[in-house]
Amino acid sequence: MTYRIPWNKSRLIGQKPPLKPKEIWALRIRLQLAGMTRDLAMFNLALDSKLRGCDLVRLRVQDVCRAETVATRASILQRKTHRPVQFEISDAARDAVATWLELRGLQPDSFLFPGRQRDHHLSERQYARIVKRWVACIGLDPYRYGTHSLRRTKATLIYKRTKNVRAIQLLLGHSKLESTVRYLGIDVDDALEIAEQIDL
Numbered sequence: 543m544t545y546r547i548p549w550n551k552s553r554l555i556g557q558k559p560p561l562k563p564k565e566i567w568a569l570r571i572r573l574q575l576a577g578m579t580r581d582l583a584m585f586n587l588a589l590d591s592k593l594r595g596c597d598l599v600r601l602r603v604q605d606v607c608r609a610e611t612v613a614t615r616a617s618i619l620q621r622k623t624h625r626p627v628q629f630e631i632s633d634a635a636r637d638a639v640a641t642w643l644e645l646r647g648l649q650p651d652s653f654l655f656p657g658r659q660r661d662h663h664l665s666e667r668q669y670a671r672i673v674k675r676w677v678a679c680i681g682l683d684p685y686r687y688g689t690h691s692l693r694r695t696k697a698t699l700i701y702k703r704t705k706n707v708r709a710i711q712l713l714l715g716h717s718k719l720e721s722t723v724r725y726l727g728i729d730v731d732d733a734l735e736i737a738e739q740i741d742l
Contacts, residue, residue: 557727558688560695561677568680570634581672583642584655586635588692592713593629595689596621599664603643604650612636612643620715627715694725701726 561569566589573582587606588598597620606616614636617628631639639654648654653663666689673692674684697710711722 557725558691558694559686560691560698561687563699565680565682566695569676572679573676579638579642579645580655581676583635583638584669584672585676585692586638587631587654588689589696590632590635591616591629592693592697593618593627594620594622594693595666595669598689599653599655599666599669601654602650603648603652603654606631606639606654607643607650612639623715623717625715625717627713629713698726701728 569585570582573585584598587601591598593601597618600621601618605618606612612635613631615628615630617626619626642654646656648656655664655669656662657664657668670689673687673689677687677691678684693714697714700713701707701710707719707722707726707728710726711719714722714725716722716725
């Protein structure tokens with residue numbers, strides 16, 4: 543009888559942690575210095591939109607642009623839940639996306655992040671590999687972070703600043719508040735924060 547090594551041996555599984563602000567800036571600077579226009583646009587848009595990877599890679603130019611300019615807000619129908627979700631697009635993301643569109647000359651009905659095959663978008667697996675490369679280039683463990691790290695990053699920062707779970711629920715497009723609480727790990731974080739304030 544042969545012994546099989548479990549697929550998750552010595553790997554961290556479970557929720558992927560969000561990026562910290564210093565890690566966001568480190569990654570942005572790396573992508574800018576390397577001239578990685580597509581990756582910078584994808585990274586900034588992933589943070590702002592808080593979309594799942596399956597929705598991000600399926601974005602079309604017309605989803606984020608009004609006429610010739612990148613919009614300040616956008617709305618799409620989520621693939622997983624079939625619920626609409628709105629998101630803001632920051633100045634940094636708008637600039638990066640505009641530069642990417644100008645470089646590629648994409649049409650309104652084109653995928654924003656086209657794949658290798660014509661008329662196809664970047665696959666979710668390719669996107670996941672790209673994210674692993676990003677986090678590895680700034681010294682983070684690529685097994686610990688993933689595409690959901692980007693989805694959770696801005697939501698976590700907003701929650702830490704406002705403590706408004708309902709706003710996060712709307713931004714993430716969750717149907718249940720409990721899902722948002724579980725997603726952010728609020729119960730655990732808040733309990734630890736309270737415990738740290740008690741000196742014995």
